[in-house]
Amino acid sequence: MGAHSHFILGFRLAKELADRGHEVTFINAYPQKVPINNLREISVAEIRKDLDEKKKELYEMGTMSYIGQLSWVSDFGYFYTEKVLKIKEVQELLHSDEKFDLVLIENFMNEAMAIFQHKFKCPSVIMAPGPTTVFNNHLLANPFESAYVPNLLADFGSDMSLWERILNVYYDVVGQLFVHFVMIPNQNAILQRSVPGAPDLQDILYNASFMLLTSHISLREPSPLQPNIKEIGGYHLLPPKPLSKDIQDFLDSAKDGVIIFSMGSNLRSADFPKEKKEAVLKVFSRLKQKVLWKFEEDLPGKPSNVKILSWLPQQDALAHPNVVAFITHVGLLGKIEAVYHGVPMLGLPVYWDQEKNINDAVRQGFALSIPFPQLDEKNFEWALKELINNPKYRETAKLRSRIMHDQPMKQLDEAMFWIEYTIRHKGAPHFKSPALKLQWHQRVLLDVFLVTGIVVVVILSVVYHILKFVFTSSRSDKKVGKKKKRE
Structure with a gap:
């Protein structure tokens, strides 16, 4: 995918595999300037310009209905999948005689990429940039339990009311229907156009050996997972690197603490509506804390306690001990990084899974949320001061951080283990x-319920007709008896 956050996830796995001696071919939109041993890159950077244009619509996406969001994301996946598959170097790879031991595929509305496993006749592992959802459960037959596992786009937790369970069933059923009758057929159409002679997508889609989830139990409520679905959320994190002198000095000098503000790689703070930008700046001007803000343009009139950067080394900055809060759109990677470093969050969710990401954190007690359309001066100031001044948020964030760190092995090592396990066991079909x-x-069990229903109906029908016959016969006998008495 063209998003930089998704690239980070893929690159971390690709580089680690290369460092361990594997020969890796990595298709991505952000090729490295300096070659890496054992890592061959196939650049699809040309898709970035078109994707950046599509991303400008993201601030509007949060106002869409459930079906509207499904359609937008599916169209986005359709758009970039077709562009990638038509790139010359990708076509050359698909028509080559190269041999591979394994194909690692990021799954995000790009099911046509299953052609790589089919082409190279080797096992595959799916990397999902999030938890299991109604959109990827079907790939490994993972159960979806609508009674207590909220849909990705639901704004409630597992403790659902009757009405919320009804809504959740609606979300899950509509999502399943959308996947099977809209998304997969559309992806199959891309596949047939881009790779003439390719088999039907339905025939090659369900062969993955494992799925690696970019989620973690410290971030979410428990849900059922098949044994070949593994959570490795946080594997992309590295030990903090030294910050540039100006950032380091800014953070070190913040005696009252620093607030880090970033809307990620897909959303731009510079694209905030004017009234929201002004509201944020007014609140910042009244704070004693310093603010490090990822802002992509010049910002005339910014308060003296605010430092803007067009690109923010987010992981490294969050590790600084003076950081007291993280204002974020609540993309999954940002949430993971905040939990890893024990930093409380103020979420400004805009679209897709962001509202669920922050609502889960609010329920767990280390975050507050202001949906982006509701962002104004009053609620922004209250939420920010509450988050900073009430110690319960930081204490709970530290608790969640300890849960994330308390693992039998590092998440990256676990990812490597299961990838190499798949190779060693030729796809691990036993999983x-x-x-x-x-x-x-x-x-x-629809067929079982249907047959059972038919049997019950037949039995009831037979009993009904027997009883009807008995009662009819009884009435007839009584009528005959009365007639004889009168005679």
Whole structure:
């Protein structure tokens, strides 16, 4: 995918595999300027300009309906998948005679990429940039439990009311229908155009050996996972690197603390509506804390306690002990980094999974949320001061950080173990769920319920007709008896 945050996830795995001696071919939109041993890159950087234009629509996405968001993200995936598959170097790879031991595929509305596993006839591992969802559960036959596992786009937790469970079932059912009757057919159309002679996508889509999730139990509520689905959230994190002198001095001199503000790589703070930008600056001007803000343009009239940067070394800055809060759009990587370093968050969710990401953190007690359309001076100031001045948020953030750190092995090492395990065991078929052999209606026992219903109806019908016959016969006998008495 063209998003830089998604590139980070792929690059971290690719480089670690290369460092361990594997020969890696990495298709990505952000090729390295300095070559890396064992790592061959196929650049698809040409898609970035078009994707950047699409990203300008993201601030409007949060106002869309559930189906509207599904359609937008599916169209986005359709757009970049087709562009990548048509790039000359990608086509050359697909038509080459190269041999691979494994294909690692990021899954985000790009199911047509399953062609790489089919082409090279080797095992594959899926890297999901998030938790299991209604959009990827089907790939490894992972159960989706609508009774207590909230949909990715739901704004409630597992403790659902009756109405919320009804909504959750609606979200899950509509999501499943969308995946199977809109998204996969659209991806199959891309595949057939881009790779003439390719098999139908449905025939090659369900062969992955493992799925690696960019999520972690410290971030979410428990949910069922198949044994070949592994959580490795936080694997992209590295030991903090030295900051530039101006940033280091700015952070070191913040006696009352520093607030870090970033809307990530897909959203630009510079694109804030004028009234929201002014509201934020007014609040910052009244704070005693310093603010380090990822802002992509000049910002005339900014308060003296605010430092802007067009690019922010977010991981490294969050590690500084003077950081007291993180204002964020609540992309998953930013949330992971905040939890890792024990920093409380103020979320300004805009679209897709961001509202769920921050609402989970609010329920866990280390964050506050202001949905972006509701951002104004009054609620921004209250939330920011509450987050900074109430110690419970920082204490809970530190607790969550300890949970994330308390692991039998580092997340990156676990990712490497399962990738190499897949190679050693030639796809590890013993891990695959037998549910993959069933049709969807068999998995949910629809055929069993249907047959049972038919049997019950037949039995009730037979009983009804027997009773009807008995009662009819009884009435007839009584009528005959009365007639004889009268005679």
